[in-house]
Amino acid sequence: MAGSGSSLERVFGARYHEAIWERDLTEARVRSILDIARWGLDHVLSVGYGVVYDYIFEGFAPYRDLRLQVLRQVEAAVPASVNRRDVRILDLGCGPGNFSLLLGEAGFSVLGVDPYGALIDLAREKRQARGLPHVAFQHADVISERAFGNGGFDQVINVHSLYVHPAPTRLLRRAYEALKPGGHGVFVNFTRRVRFWATVREIRHRDGLRAALRCLRWVLPNAIFEATRPPVGSHYWQEDEFAAHLREAGFTVLEMRRTFFDGVSLLAWVRKDAEKNEVSVVR
Numbered sequence: 001m002a003g004s005g006s007s008l009e010r011v012f013g014a015r016y017h018e019a020i021w022e023r024d025l026t027e028a029r030v031r032s033i034l035d036i037a038r039w040g041l042d043h044v045l046s047v048g049y050g051v052v053y054d055y056i057f058e059g060f061a062p063y064r065d066l067r068l069q070v071l072r073q074v075e076a077a078v079p080a081s082v083n084r085r086d087v088r089i090l091d092l093g094c095g096p097g098n099f100s101l102l103l104g105e106a107g108f109s110v111l112g113v114d115p116y117g118a119l120i121d122l123a124r125e126k127r128q129a130r131g132l133p134h135v136a137f138q139h140a141d142v143i144s145e146r147a148f149g150n151g152g153f154d155q156v157i158n159v160h161s162l163y164v165h166p167a168p169t170r171l172l173r174r175a176y177e178a179l180k181p182g183g184h185g186v187f188v189n190f191t192r193r194v195r196f197w198a199t200v201r202e203i204r205h206r207d208g209l210r211a212a213l214r215c216l217r218w219v220l221p222n223a224i225f226e227a228t229r230p231p232v233g234s235h236y237w238q239e240d241e242f243a244a245h246l247r248e249a250g251f252t253v254l255e256m257r258r259t260f261f262d263g264v265s266l267l268a269w270v271r272k273d274a275e276k277n278e279v280s281v282v283r
């Protein structure tokens, strides 16, 4: 059999290797076409998300309240005598940059970091259009050791990204490391998933048709984001769990309260104490 195998290989060898080579080449071509298509889809989704998000950010009442609450909380940690340009704020998971720009417009120096390149591009365009040279954006993994260094920031904010992050406790720990001793943080996270039909029905029943239609402005894009985002996370935390994760990361929790749409989110205000023993690292 061995002899017939090798004679078969002699007869068909060249054609066999040619066929294998062609198959590999075809597979490689299909892979690169799929990679390009995936990149294109990601890009279109990111840009679409960014544009829709701007519309919601400006016009949806719960976002207007949240913007004000985040700004007030940041301001609460800054004495009136301090020049706001000297206050360095890190916006972890800044997305299309809306909170970074809000704080920049209030006079603070801000670095926004996000792993989605297309969102960072959008954020940079908006920064340029608004003329805010003290606001910068960086495309990077938000838990990377190298992205923004240690101990350089007075404040950290992180809005609505812990629940989708694959390693939210590492994100909290990186935020802690990024802060100067005595620095403050504002973290906002969802407590549960907002279901489309159940929410619209409940609001219509409770507040009427107009209110139900108004809430579509956020509930519908949010449902699309939930359906299309990578299947990671769903770290929805209630008060106790959220506080426990913040303490594990090293923070002192100063305040925690319900916020956003029907109180679906929690806003935590925390501090990195100046003289705290190093806690065990959450990795």
Ligand SMILES: C[S@@+](CC[C@H](N)C(=O)[O-])C[C@H]1O[C@@H](n2cnc3c(N)ncnc32)[C@H](O)[C@@H]1O
Pocket: 092, 093, 094, 095, 096, 097, 098, 099, 114, 115, 116, 119, 158, 159, 160, 161, 164, 165, 166, 229, 230, 232
């Ligand atoms: C709802 S946006 C919030 C953006 C911004 N903080 C805001 O509130 O305007 C969600 C953010 O979560 C982050 N995110 C989503 N999925 C992620 C993933 N799989 N890994 C890391 N970050 C992710 C991205 O930073 C994205 O910009």
